[in-house]
């Protein structure tokens with residue numbers, strides 16, 4: 231690709247992102263919001279709930295991992311139905327904090343262009359440097375693939 235330095239990801243000049251708060255990334259088709267045991271404890275503590283109660287209401291097992299529950303319409307269980315704001319924003323999982331800088335969104339420029347179509351904050355706003363993007367990069371255990379992007 232034009233302008234790419236040898237050994238650098240295609241986005242080495244950085245990418246722009248500023249969340250508009252539209253809530254689209256927290257809704258839509260079926261998906262997973264992975265939560266680690268530590269994140270489960272943080273969320274339960276934030277909501278002042280016993281772990282058992284939090285797990286029963288907000289978490290579903292998927293294989294040997296855990297995901298937050300979705301509502302029937304595809305909304306994350308913690309997306310406020312009216313305000314479309316995250317109800318656990320201060321303790322949201324790493325998967326949510328790192329959006330849109332996921333390995334799956336950054337494999338190719340076409341992947342990023344798709345993200346920019348579905349997320350109005352992507353491609354807009356302040357520039358995130360390559361170093362900032364790599365420090366945020368998330369991807370279902372694929373983070374170590376960063377050097378191959």
Ligand code: SF4
Pocket residue numbers: 248249250251252253254255256329330348349350351352
């Ligand atoms: S889709 Fe993009 S702009 Fe909308 S809430 Fe999610 S990150 Fe923000």
